[in-house]
Amino acid sequence: MSRVYNFAAGPAALPEEVLKEAAAEMLDYKGCGLGVMEMSHRSKDFETILGDAKKDLTDLLNIPDNYEILFMQGGGTTQFAAVPMNLMKNRVADYIVTGQWGKKAYEEGRLYGQANKIATSEDRTFAYIPDCSDLPISENADYVYICENNTIYGTKFKELPNTKGKDLVADQSSMFLSEPCDVSKYGLIFAGAQKNIGPAGVVVVIIRKDLITEDVLPGTPTLMRYKIHADNNSLYNTPNSYGIYICGKVFRWLREMGGLEVMKERNVKKAAVLYDFLDQSKMFRGTVDREFRSLMNVPFVTDSEELNAKFIAEAKNNGLVQLKGHRSVGGMRASIYNAMPYEGVVKLVEFMDRFEKENR
Numbered sequence: 001m002s003r004v005y006n007f008a009a010g011p012a013a014l015p016e017e018v019l020k021e022a023a024a025e026m027l028d029y030k031g032c033g034l035g036v037m038e039m040s041h042r043s044k045d046f047e048t049i050l051g052d053a054k055k056d057l058t059d060l061l062n063i064p065d066n067y068e069i070l071f072m073q074g075g076g077t078t079q080f081a082a083v084p085m086n087l088m089k090n091r092v093a094d095y096i097v098t099g100q101w102g103k104k105a106y107e108e109g110r111l112y113g114q115a116n117k118i119a120t121s122e123d124r125t126f127a128y129i130p131d132c133s134d135l136p137i138s139e140n141a142d143y144v145y146i147c148e149n150n151t152i153y154g155t156k157f158k159e160l161p162n163t164k165g166k167d168l169v170a171d172q173s174s175m176f177l178s179e180p181c182d183v184s185k186y187g188l189i190f191a192g193a194q195k196n197i198g199p200a201g202v203v204v205v206i207i208r209k210d211l212i213t214e215d216v217l218p219g220t221p222t223l224m225r226y227k228i229h230a231d232n233n234s235l236y237n238t239p240n241s242y243g244i245y246i247c248g249k250v251f252r253w254l255r256e257m258g259g260l261e262v263m264k265e266r267n268v269k270k271a272a273v274l275y276d277f278l279d280q281s282k283m284f285r286g287t288v289d290r291e292f293r294s295l296m297n298v299p300f301v302t303d304s305e306e307l308n309a310k311f312i313a314e315a316k317n318n319g320l321v322q323l324k325g326h327r328s329v330g331g332m333r334a335s336i337y338n339a340m341p342y343e344g345v346v347k348l349v350e351f352m353d354r355f356e357k358e359n360r
């Protein structure tokens with residue numbers, strides 16, 4: 001077996017320890033004589049898997065008692081609709097659009113009510129986060145929406161917006177559990193699993209309990225109602241049980257690594273290796289304003305399409321894969337989530353240095 005360093009934005013690398021453990025349990029989970037994929041979601045064993053996952057996530061993020069954890073399906077994108085369907089009581093919401101995912105959420109929100117784009121960084125291809133300290137928040141807004149880390153453009157909110165008392169809803173898909181987070185500052189956080197915590201399809205929703213009500217928009221499908229999932233411990237219908245099991249293993253791995261303070265330290269150190277190289281390089285450069293740089297997604301370019309393509313191909317031959325930038329941006333992007341080891345980033349930078357010298 002030979003594993004590569006996988007810089008994909010998602011589905012992305014998972015901790016090798018987690019994959020090995022899952023492989024060992026694939027055919028026979030702890031003496032059950034069957035695997036988790038084949039197990040009833042109503043069995044005692046699965047109940048324990050789900051309960052442990054919730055407990056470990058609660059410990060990792062210090063989730064307060066007045067919040068609920070939901071494991072839903074349909075990825076991050078389904079939440080673009082679930083959020084307005086459940087939370088738009090006044091049918092008004094304010095969106096801060098700092099990338100493609102925020103834009104998609106905003107456009108989805110417009111299907112359900114008055115979604116206001118109160119700030120955007122579209123004017124410079126989303127290379128920065130706008131000043132959100134004094135925005136024209138709508139009087140009757142049900143929530144203020146952000147995509148906290150922009151997977152495609154590589155920017156991150158370093159400060160949360162001033163929502164002037166309105167509930168903050170954040171898409172944390174590509175930064176979930178990469179650093180400590182004060183959950184009490186949010187009304188709702190959601191994260192698709194395939195970036196930082198598990199297999200595609202699962203989405204974790206952390207929601208303040210008073211926002212979970214029967215009062216949803218008419219026509220909201222049963223399975224899109226937060227209350228149905230909250231009342232049924234995420235087991236109203238068959239959940240993505242295997243996905244939840246892997247997420248649970250990642251939560252446990254994060255705890256064993258020392259928790260989110262330690263992960264932040266590791267992620268800062270890892271990202272610095274790459275950003276420091278980019279800042280001195282004469283060939284490669286980062287594409288976003290420095291003060292908004294993401295710790296997780298690092299887009300960069302050369303001045304030539306030809307060199308970009310050559311770099312991506314040669315990197316692949318050197319065991320550094322999935323470095324092609326998003327189709328809407330071009331160039332390169334290195335996603336360096338929790339599971340990417342420090343050595344992987346060092347290998348990448350060594351390769352970039354060599355490539356620069358050879359192609360000057």
Ligand SMILES: *Cc1c(COP(=O)(O)O)cnc(C)c1O
Pocket residue numbers: 010074075076077078101147149150151171172173174192195200201
């Ligand atoms: C990947 C991503 C999504 C979409 O996730 P799907 O699981 O494909 O629906 C949404 N938001 C962000 C920030 C993402 O990175």
